Amino acid sequence: MIRIDKINIKEFRGIRDLTLDIKGDNFAVCGPNGTGKSGIVDAIEFALTGNISRLAGAGTGGLSIKAHGPHVDCHNKPEQASVTLDVTIPSLGNKKAQIYRTVKSANAPEIKPADKDVITAFDGVNLHPEFVLSRRELIRYVLSEPGQRSKEVQSLLRLDDIEKLRGVLQKIANACARDLSGLERSEKDSVTNLLTALDITQLTKKSVLETVNPRREILGLAPLTDLDANASVKDGLTTTAAKAPGRVPKVQATADLATLREALQALEAAPFKQACSTASAKTTDLSEQGTGTRPILPP
Amino acid sequence: MGSKKPFDDTGAAPTEVKSVASTILTEFFDVLEKSEGFEDVATKLRKVVLDDGVFAEPSIRVAMFPDDS
Numbered sequence: 001m002i003r004i005d006k007i008n009i010k011e012f013r014g015i016r017d018l019t020l021d022i023k024g025d026n027f028a029v030c031g032p033n034g035t036g037k038s039g040i041v042d043a044i045e046f047a048l049t050g051n052i053s054r055l056a057g058a059g060t061g062g063l064s065i066k067a068h069g070p071h072v073d074c075h076n077k078p079e080q081a082s083v084t085l086d087v088t089i090p091s092l093g094n095k096k097a098q099i100y101r102t103v104k105s106a107n108a109p110e111i112k113p114a115d116k117d118v119i120t121a122f123d124g125v126n127l128h129p130e131f132v133l134s135r136r137e138l139i140r141y142v143l144s145e146p147g148q149r150s151k152e153v154q155s156l157l158r159l160d161d162i163e164k165l166r167g168v169l170q171k172i173a174n175a176c177a178r179d180l181s182g183l184e185r186s187e188k189d190s191v192t193n194l195l196t197a198l199d200i201t202q203l204t205k206k207s208v209l210e211t212v213n214p215r216r217e218i219l220g221l222a223p224l225t226d227l228d229a230n231a232s233v234k235d236g237l238t239t240t241a242a243k244a245p246g247r248v249p250k251v252q253a254t255a256d257l258a259t260l261r262e263a264l265q266a267l268e269a270a271p272f273k274q275a276c277s278t279a280s281a282k283t284t285d286l287s288e289q290g291t292g293t294r295p296i297l298p299p
Numbered sequence: 300m301g302s303k304k305p306f307d308d309t310g311a312a313p314t315e316v317k318s319v320a321s322t323i324l325t326e327f328f329d330v331l332e333k334s335e336g337f338e339d340v341a342t343k344l345r346k347v348v349l350d351d352g353v354f355a356e357p358s359i360r361v362a363m364f365p366d367d368s
């Protein structure tokens with residue numbers, strides 16, 4: 001927290017030159033419409049953050065600090081539009097400090113003294129731009145539909161980052177939910193297949209190891225001592241893994257099919273059938289000779 | 300208000316001041332870090348989101364599922 005001791009506003013918004021010596025107290029500003037009450041709030045916000053929230057956000061297209069920050073009679077002289085705050089910082093032992101900012105150098109305020117702790121204190125205020133709530137923001141919150149109110153709170157508290165992260169996490173969660181049913185089915189099938197292959201009824205580390213290790217011993221493999229995510233019951237087993245079939249050129253395949261077709265036709269031809277019949281008859285003769293029903297003649 | 304006051308009137312040195320969003324995210328990651336099985340994820344997410352200021356889905360996915368990358 002910082003306490004404002006004095007405000008000096010020059011050529012800023014609707015104010016030509018104004019100094020308020022408020023000595024760190026609370027204060028209220030009252031006056032007729034158009035006399036610059038909101039300009040004072042804008043000036044405090046601008047001095048501390050370099051921004052005017054009334055000129056940013058929805059419905060403010062075309063407005064900018066550079067064009068609309070300076071007084072209308074000084075709109076081409078942004079260097080003359082300035083705000084100076086003299087403040088007291090209680091957390092630093094009531095240290096006095098000053099911040100000066102012009103519209104021309106809105107992102108480069110002059111801070112005196114430029115001590116690290118003072119700069120840190122001003123940076124802290126800059127991180128909380130929600131310290132300024134404009135009438136428009138308050139009215140928009142009050143009038144918002146209940147379903148939109150959470151968005152208005154986010155807007156007031158500048159919670160864009162929360163919403164961004166929430167959106168990404170929700171998107172990832174939806175994608176995971178979509179994949180989950182398929183993965184669960186796959187897991188169930190795998191468990192069923194493993195139980196069948198091992199001929200066990202329950203999938204526990206103990207039952208799997210007790211079943212697998214005797215089989216591994218038969219194969220001359222060392223027993224498994226543990227089953228973790230990376231363990232495989234086939235560890236150490238050299239297998240001739242089936243290679244994926246290579247690509248066959250179409251020309252080669254056509255030629256092979258033609259050769260096969262010719263061979264099949266040859267099997268259907270009369271000479272081949274005759275040869276088969278002869279071979280069959282000779283086989284029968286040999287068989288009968290073997291049983292002793294006919295004498296074995298010398299060749 | 301919470302017990303951590305960024306500034307107080309005691310004259311003590313100022314603590315680190317964070318935006319409301321950063322404070323909420325820090326609290327979220329603190330809780331996540333204490334949840335069983337989420338310690339590593341919380342640490343990685345904290346680095347990506349708070350330290351690096353990245354909110355892109357690919358980076359968040361890598362932090363959450365490093366084995367998929």
